[in-house]
Amino acid sequence: xxxxxxxxxxxxxxxxxxxxxxxxxxxxxxxxxxxxxxxxxxxxxxxxxxxxxxxxxxxxxxxxxxxxxxxxxxxxxxxxxxxxxxxxxxxxxxxxxxxxxxxxxxxxxxxxxxxxxxxxxxxxxxxxxxxxxxxxxxxxxxxxxxxxxxxxxxxxxxxxxxxxxxxxxxxxxxxxxxxxxxxxxxxxxxxxxxxxxxxxxxxxxxxxxxxxxxxxxxxxxxxxxxxxxxxxxxxxxxxxxxxxxxxxxxxxxxxxxx
Amino acid sequence: xxxxxxxxxxxxxxxxxxxxxxxxxxxxxxxxxxxxxxxxxxxxxxxxxxxxxxxxxxxxxxxxxxxxxxxxxxxxxxxxxxxxxxxxxxxxxxxxxxxxxxxxxxxxxxxxxxxxx
Numbered sequence: 001x002x003x004x005x006x007x008x009x010x011x012x013x014x015x016x017x018x019x020x021x022x023x024x025x026x027x028x029x030x031x032x033x034x035x036x037x038x039x040x041x042x043x044x045x046x047x048x049x050x051x052x053x054x055x056x057x058x059x060x061x062x063x064x065x066x067x068x069x070x071x072x073x074x075x076x077x078x079x080x081x082x083x084x085x086x087x088x089x090x091x092x093x094x095x096x097x098x099x100x101x102x103x104x105x106x107x108x109x110x111x112x113x114x115x116x117x118x119x120x121x122x123x124x125x126x127x128x129x130x131x132x133x134x135x136x137x138x139x140x141x142x143x144x145x146x147x148x149x150x151x152x153x154x155x156x157x158x159x160x161x162x163x164x165x166x167x168x169x170x171x172x173x174x175x176x177x178x179x180x181x182x183x184x185x186x187x188x189x190x191x192x193x194x195x196x197x198x199x200x201x202x203x204x205x206x207x208x209x210x211x212x213x214x215x216x217x218x219x220x221x222x223x224x225x226x227x228x229x230x231x232x233x234x235x236x237x238x239x240x241x242x243x244x245x246x247x248x249x250x251x252x253x254x255x256x257x258x
Numbered sequence: 259x260x261x262x263x264x265x266x267x268x269x270x271x272x273x274x275x276x277x278x279x280x281x282x283x284x285x286x287x288x289x290x291x292x293x294x295x296x297x298x299x300x301x302x303x304x305x306x307x308x309x310x311x312x313x314x315x316x317x318x319x320x321x322x323x324x325x326x327x328x329x330x331x332x333x334x335x336x337x338x339x340x341x342x343x344x345x346x347x348x349x350x351x352x353x354x355x356x357x358x359x360x361x362x363x364x365x366x367x368x369x370x371x372x373x374x375x
Binding site: 011015029030032033034035036037039040041043044054057058059060061062063064065066067068069 | 289290291292294295305306307308309310311312313314317329340341342343344
């Protein structure tokens with residue numbers, strides 16, 4: 001097998017990858033056109049000397065366009081209007097921000113769990129084990145929710161519960177507050193999944209609602225800590241978050257009234 | 259950044275230009291790699307256009323009615339021992355769009371002159 005053969009085979013595998021699960025007509029046409037292009041380039045290259053690097057460069061340089069094309073084909077097949085990439089990214093963030101927060105909390109749970117399990121006080125092993133198990137449940141829930149959204153949401157929420165009893169323990173109080181935020185968000189997401197969308201439902205609306213509600217919830221909890229002297233440093237953060245949550249909810253209410 | 263509906267990207271204008279150039283050179287229809295080679299020979303471009311960029315642009319132009327395409331006769335491809343080609347040609351609408359785009363580029367807005375007072 002020559003270098004050009006290998007390069008063409010690699011490009012062919014890339015084409016097969018980004019055309020997988022696409023409507024047969026689009027996928028077949030793209031694969032056939034690329035097969036022809038590669039053959040023509042190799043035929044041209046045999047005269048000019050070595051097309052392998054050029055083929056790979058064309059593949060790499062065109063990969064973002066290939067992925068955008070794939071996205072367009074999938075959207076067309078599902079009958080969804082294609083959203084601009086930037087807006088689509090913000091909507092994805094609005095829908096999934098709480099999963100990122102859950103990931104951070106899970107990471108802390110695993111680290112704290114391993115550290116706690118090594119302590120000498122009674123029940124350390126059990127408490128450490130629960131924390132670690134909760135942290136490990138989160139990625140499982142995130143993976144499962146791609147197929148079974150409600151089950152995955154419940155798993156992620158359950159994974160947060162071991163962090164909640166740490167409420168009020170010094171600066172680490174942010175951890176249980178974040179965990180509670182994820183529990184609220186996961187609950188809303190699960191109920192949203194069970195409910196059929198309203199006729200005027202727009203993708204991302206649910207996410208913005210969750211953001212507003214969760215920020216207010218978190219802000220209220222943090223503001224409560226203003227009453228506790230050992231948590232003075234969270235008071236300012238609580239006030240800021242109350243303002244952010246209020247602004248978020250006002251925008252949501254204004255958007256829904258238009 | 260979103261493009262305005264109906265506007266053509268520089269690559270798409272180059273594709274139409276190269277397609278008409280190929281037609282003038284007795285190749286009324288062209289395939290993707292042939293077009294990429296033509297584009298590479300133009301003064302503005304130095305390398306063969308990337309696969310994803312090229313074929314996405316071709317599809318967009320075809321959906322806009324500026325190009326038309328069809329598969330070549332499979333027997334021709336079999337006889338020559340190669341995969342069959344998708345052959346494109348620039349439509350009348352494509353010619354008009356290119357002419358309009360070039361005319362728009364040639365129009366230069368007069369700069370305000372600062373007259374001494």
